Amino acid sequence: MSITPLMPVYPRCDVRPVRGEGCYLIGDRGERYLDFASGIAVNLLGHGHPRLVKTIADQAATLMHTSNLYGMPMGEDFAQRLVDNSFADTVFFTNSGAEAVECAIKTARRYHYANGAAHRHKIISFDNAFHGRTLGTISATSQPKMRDGFEPLLPGFQVVPFNDLDAALAAVDDHTAGFLLEPVQGEGGVTPATAAFLTGLRKACDDHGLLLILDEVQCGYARTGTFFAHEQYGVTPDIMAVAKGIGAGFPLGACLATEEAAKGMVFGTHGSTYGGNPLAMAVGLTVLDEVLADGFLDHVKAMGARLRAALEQLIPNHDDMFEDVRGMGLMLGVRMSDAYDARAFVAHLRDHHGLLAVSAGQNVLRILPPLVIDESHIAEAIEKISAGARSFAEAKAA
Numbered sequence: 001m002s003i004t005p006l007m008p009v010y011p012r013c014d015v016r017p018v019r020g021e022g023c024y025l026i027g028d029r030g031e032r033y034l035d036f037a038s039g040i041a042v043n044l045l046g047h048g049h050p051r052l053v054k055t056i057a058d059q060a061a062t063l064m065h066t067s068n069l070y071g072m073p074m075g076e077d078f079a080q081r082l083v084d085n086s087f088a089d090t091v092f093f094t095n096s097g098a099e100a101v102e103c104a105i106k107t108a109r110r111y112h113y114a115n116g117a118a119h120r121h122k123i124i125s126f127d128n129a130f131h132g133r134t135l136g137t138i139s140a141t142s143q144p145k146m147r148d149g150f151e152p153l154l155p156g157f158q159v160v161p162f163n164d165l166d167a168a169l170a171a172v173d174d175h176t177a178g179f180l181l182e183p184v185q186g187e188g189g190v191t192p193a194t195a196a197f198l199t200g201l202r203k204a205c206d207d208h209g210l211l212l213i214l215d216e217v218q219c220g221y222a223r224t225g226t227f228f229a230h231e232q233y234g235v236t237p238d239i240m241a242v243a244k245g246i247g248a249g250f251p252l253g254a255c256l257a258t259e260e261a262a263k264g265m266v267f268g269t270h271g272s273t274y275g276g277n278p279l280a281m282a283v284g285l286t287v288l289d290e291v292l293a294d295g296f297l298d299h300v301k302a303m304g305a306r307l308r309a310a311l312e313q314l315i316p317n318h319d320d321m322f323e324d325v326r327g328m329g330l331m332l333g334v335r336m337s338d339a340y341d342a343r344a345f346v347a348h349l350r351d352h353h354g355l356l357a358v359s360a361g362q363n364v365l366r367i368l369p370p371l372v373i374d375e376s377h378i379a380e381a382i383e384k385i386s387a388g389a390r391s392f393a394e395a396k397a398a
């Protein structure tokens with residue numbers, strides 16, 4: 001038998017982390033990495049955050065899981081706090097980002113069904129989007145590497161170019177339920193929606209009775225310097241999927257919606273065995289306390305501005321390698337020129353300079369540090385990227 005016990009769907013690298021300490025990961029050979037990947041935008045409080053560790057230990061000892069057959073006091077508290085701090089009136093808790101997006105899609109379809117317009121089921125989504133790996137969420141992408149071999153996928157999706165308002169509006173017809181997009185595309189290349197695009201989609205929704213569904217799984221939860229990225233556009237969604245940072249490493253997601261948008265989600269329409277269990281809710285409440293504590297978002301904004309400026313300063317010294325810096329807050333990307341491969345550079349930084357980052361579409365080096373970094377971490381990362389760029393260029397020239 002040659003298949004590995006872990007289904008071989010990931011091209012895993014040689015780093016095998018066994019411990020985390022703040023903004024660092026320690027590998028099984030004792031080697032230390034500055035973690036500017038954060039488990040792909042997840043560990044926003046870094047590793048081993050004392051308050052989060054204590055919350056998990058205490059709650060595990062008190063009550064871990066009960067099922068959604070019973071009342072959920074902590075879930076009610078957490079949902080109320082999300083409602084108090086967002087556009088939403090109601091929340092469904094999930095275990096992952098893809099499930100949160102699934103819930104968002106179901107909520108949108110049920111909205112039109114509840115309005116007596118079940119034919120309005122088509123979701124317009126966008127090129128380079130990533131919404132997860134379930135059959136529903138891969139139906140909302142155009143990327144062959146995710147879709148090939150899984151057809152037939154879910155009908156009722158149309159993918160059009162991102163940041164092209166005319167194309168999005170042209171795709172609207174009698175069957176359209178709404179638009180689904182990431183305000184800042186993550187996997188697709190750390191590409192923010194333009195203000196004109198997002199406000200234009202909102203207006204189209206208002207004009208035509210459509211729903212604006214935002215996927216803030218990666219860009220939400222303080223990552224861009226506001227609690228949610230859409231706040232920076234002055235636009236509110238009707239439905240939003242959140243995950244990753246909301247649990248800071250614990251598997252947790254949420255689908256948030258207005259009362260109007262959630263009008264079809266009545267008893268029996270959706271469910272999850274684990275979703276919102278007491279352990280997850282305890283984690284969620286603690287992470288939320290940290291994220292909404294005085295100064296947290298300001299810190300993210302300040303560190304984001306500093307990191308961005310430092311990355312931009314690198315460009316003139318390596319202008320044949322780096323093209324531009326994109327993104328918002330601490331969700332940043334450096335686009336690399338065609339002569340260099342971002343994936344190979346990520347591997348080089350990891351293997352030779354002890355820095356963990358991630359690649360993204362469009363040949364982008366994606367930088368997603370824990371949100372609790374300080375200036376010393378930024379200085380260390382910049383030093384590593386600068387030295388890494390020099391040695392990467394030398395290796396290519398050799």
Ligand SMILES: Cc1ncc(COP(=O)(O)O)c(C=O)c1O
Binds near residue numbers: 096098187216
């Ligand atoms: C924007 C976005 N949506 C959805 C997902 C899927 O989340 P999960 O892997 O938790 O299912 C991801 C994961 O990277 C994401 O970045």
